[in-house]
Amino acid sequence: MHASLWQGIKLVFGKEFTLGLRFKAAWSTMFMFALTTLACVSLALQGAPLEPELAAALLWIILFFAAMAGADRGFADEDTAGTLLTLQIYGSAQTVLWGKMLYTCFLLVCLTFFIVPLFLLLLGAEVAAGGVLAGTLLLGDVGIAAAGTLIAALTTGAQVKSGLFSVLMLPVILPVFLPAIFLTAGTLGSGQLPVHYLLGMALYDGVLLAAASVLFDYLWYED
Amino acid sequence: MGALLGILTLLTIGLVFFVVPPAEGLGYYVRLAFLHIPVAWVAVLAFLISAYEGARFLRSGELVADAKSAAAAQLGFIFVILATVSGAVFSKLTWGAYWNWDPRQTTIFVLLLIYGAYLTLRGAMPAGRRRAKVAAVYALFSFLTVPFLVFIIPRLYFSLHPSPVLNGSGLAMDTIMLAVLMAALADVTGIFYWLFRRQTKRLLAEGENL
Numbered sequence: 001m002h003a004s005l006w007q008g009i010k011l012v013f014g015k016e017f018t019l020g021l022r023f024k025a026a027w028s029t030m031f032m033f034a035l036t037t038l039a040c041v042s043l044a045l046q047g048a049p050l051e052p053e054l055a056a057a058l059l060w061i062i063l064f065f066a067a068m069a070g071a072d073r074g075f076a077d078e079d080t081a082g083t084l085l086t087l088q089i090y091g092s093a094q095t096v097l098w099g100k101m102l103y104t105c106f107l108l109v110c111l112t113f114f115i116v117p118l119f120l121l122l123l124g125a126e127v128a129a130g131g132v133l134a135g136t137l138l139l140g141d142v143g144i145a146a147a148g149t150l151i152a153a154l155t156t157g158a159q160v161k162s163g164l165f166s167v168l169m170l171p172v173i174l175p176v177f178l179p180a181i182f183l184t185a186g187t188l189g190s191g192q193l194p195v196h197y198l199l200g201m202a203l204y205d206g207v208l209l210a211a212a213s214v215l216f217d218y219l220w221y222e223d
Numbered sequence: 224m225g226a227l228l229g230i231l232t233l234l235t236i237g238l239v240f241f242v243v244p245p246a247e248g249l250g251y252y253v254r255l256a257f258l259h260i261p262v263a264w265v266a267v268l269a270f271l272i273s274a275y276e277g278a279r280f281l282r283s284g285e286l287v288a289d290a291k292s293a294a295a296a297q298l299g300f301i302f303v304i305l306a307t308v309s310g311a312v313f314s315k316l317t318w319g320a321y322w323n324w325d326p327r328q329t330t331i332f333v334l335l336l337i338y339g340a341y342l343t344l345r346g347a348m349p350a351g352r353r354r355a356k357v358a359a360v361y362a363l364f365s366f367l368t369v370p371f372l373v374f375i376i377p378r379l380y381f382s383l384h385p386s387p388v389l390n391g392s393g394l395a396m397d398t399i400m401l402a403v404l405m406a407a408l409a410d411v412t413g414i415f416y417w418l419f420r421r422q423t424k425r426l427l428a429e430g431e432n433l
Binding site: 147150151154157159168172174175204212215218 | 337340348349356359363368371
């Protein structure tokens, strides 16, 4: 990768990280959404055992909607603060996209580290293949970050924002979401562990990253 | 063109009800397939056209391409609803349940979600070049799901759905049925093309994409 591009990506990542720590809105919304949802499920179950398929689906629903609650702010906050134009003048499209994508991925990995141990603890689930679960979660996070960053840029300027991000995200992310649920169910003991799905997820993540990179130029630069 | 399509539609309906023989295992329920298969085909075709016109808009900046992309998606949404409903009824009549997440039901449902998302996005943006650009990018981005829907989903789920008419072993359909199906496909594709042209003109006339 070109040195100046990498330098720019690091700068955008640093800016996002600093602002994230200063205002904390995205962090607290995501973490509290995940925690509240998990607590509701756990309270409702009252310790009753959950089938691995159901547990896996629940985990990914929590992760997906918690991500939706925080990852949609990437460009909307810049727009509201009036800094989007400055970023457009000083930052190249690829620098901004990859910097923000990296930050969103970092945010999602932190969320995963927070919620998955709690999920396993509160629902009493046991992991049979920790490595596969870690790989699945990481690939899932990368996919959500790749699609989420581009879609966050799409929704900037939309008159109705509430719910729009999730509506646009779900169809695009399903190819990551469904194999992730299958694999997670396998690691929680459903009997089947189709490890080759990981390759499919990685391939689709790669396609999402490449497509986001190509298409973002059209959004970033005015005619 | 409208009159010609009207005649072809009446002719196709006549063929379906009076010429097509009952199918083995399905009886006269097979008549529904002559609606279901063509509308499902057009739903996919409209998706391809919408993405293609979106790409054309991004390359050339012509607002006609945006109007065509929007028109294809609007019509595709109607056809995908028809495909979903006719498929669910067919499923109830043959398998005993309206919905069981069969791979093809999943595929058509994802297509329904994409159309819905595309139209929601257009509805949430003020008309203009920005909306055209955003809609085109989303049409192309969501098009990435196609290989997954076609190749991966069928491997994830068990299917009761009949094999495609054209499969690896050649044609798997009675000759009369196949001829009528081809007529129905031509008819519904023609209806889509007719509506597509009218809708594109209407959108351009209304300044919908300006």
